[in-house]
Amino acid sequence: MMMTKITNRKTATRWQKKYDVQAPKVGDIAPDFSLLDANGQNPVRLSDFRHKKPVALIFGSFT
Amino acid sequence: MRGTVSLTDIYAKYHEQVQFLPIYIREAHPVDGWWFGGNLFTKKLMKTLAPKVAMDVHDPQTIEQRRQVAGTCETSLSYGVGTYVDEMDDAVNKSYAAWPTRLYLIDTDGVVVYAAGLGPYDFHPGKLEKAIENHL
Numbered sequence: 001m002m003m004t005k006i007t008n009r010k011t012a013t014r015w016q017k018k019y020d021v022q023a024p025k026v027g028d029i030a031p032d033f034s035l036l037d038a039n040g041q042n043p044v045r046l047s048d049f050r051h052k053k054p055v056a057l058i059f060g061s062f063t
Numbered sequence: 064m065r066g067t068v069s070l071t072d073i074y075a076k077y078h079e080q081v082q083f084l085p086i087y088i089r090e091a092h093p094v095d096g097w098w099f100g101g102n103l104f105t106k107k108l109m110k111t112l113a114p115k116v117a118m119d120v121h122d123p124q125t126i127e128q129r130r131q132v133a134g135t136c137e138t139s140l141s142y143g144v145g146t147y148v149d150e151m152d153d154a155v156n157k158s159y160a161a162w163p164t165r166l167y168l169i170d171t172d173g174v175v176v177y178a179a180g181l182g183p184y185d186f187h188p189g190k191l192e193k194a195i196e197n198h199l
Contacts, residue, residue, distance in 0.1 A: 005096065006096055006097055006162075007096055007097050008097055009097075011097075012097060012163075015162060016160060016162070016181050019156075019157050019158075019160035019162075020160040020181060022157075022158070022160070023158070023159050023160035023161075023178070024158075024159065024167070024175045024178060025175065025178055026175050026176060026177065026178050027174065027175065028174070028175050029173050029174060029175075030167065030169045030173055030174070030175050031155075031158040031159070032173075033154070033155045033158070035086065035147040035148060035149065035150070035155065036130075036147065036148060037145050037146065037147055037148065038087070038130050038131075038133040038134035038137055038145070038146050038147075038148055039130065039134070040126075040127075040130055042145070044084065044147055046084075046169065046173070047173060049082050049169075049171070050171060050172065050173050051171050051172075052082075052171060053080065053081060053082045053171065054080075054081050054082070054168060054169060054170050054171055054176070054195070054198060054199075055081070055082045055083075055084055055168070055169040056073075056077075056081050056082070056083045056084065056166070056167070056168050056169075056191060056195070057084050057086060057159065057161075057165075057166065057167040057168075057169065058070060058083065058084065058085040058086065058166060059085075059086050059088050059156065059159065059161035059162075059164055059165045059166070059182075060085070060086075060087070060088065060091075060163070060164040060182075061087060061088055061089065061090045061091050061132075061136065061163065061164070062087075062090065062116065062117045062120050062132055062133075062135065062136035062139070063090045063091050063092040063093055063099075063116055063117050063118065063120050
């Protein structure tokens with residue numbers, strides 16, 4: 001899969017502006033998703049926690 | 064990591080009441096992208112502001128590579144909580160405009176109650192903690 005290359009501040013800002021307009025804001029329903037852990041196991045779905053616990057989403061990488 | 068409050072501290076304090084989901088997304092500053100390691104100034108800056116970040120990681124090209132880097136990152140940062148990995152289509156990253164880093168708090172109805180601004184400038188764990196305190 002070809003990812004949009006982010007090689008400098010300009011391309012980074014372009015990427016952020018493109019997707020930030022559709023990102024959820026306070027009061028919006030959070031987009032549901034399902035992901036696997038770093039071992040490719042233990043699927044988790046955001047909506048699994050509905051009516052159970054609030055969820056803190058922490059996005060990041062190693063660099 | 065900005066401010067005096069770390070995510071590790073927040074997790075330790077609230078993990079019984081809040082579900083923490085760290086999500087590994089595409090690399091911010093890989094060697095083959097917007098690399099900070101090739102410039103002495105940015106290299107020193109990163110080491111000062113975020114000493115645990117890696118400077119020698121290439122952008123994973125497969126989901127297996129991505130999981131491997133995510134696992135190394137999880138071990139290195141020692142948040143004490145399992146990391147989930149975005150797929151290679153960056154679908155979750157895109158839907159939350161999460162790159163390079165971002166914080167959200169979702170309530171039990173699935174509604175966003177805290178949405179940090181774009182990272183890294185609005186990455187403030189202390190604000191997430193305040194949001195948790197206000198929400199609980």
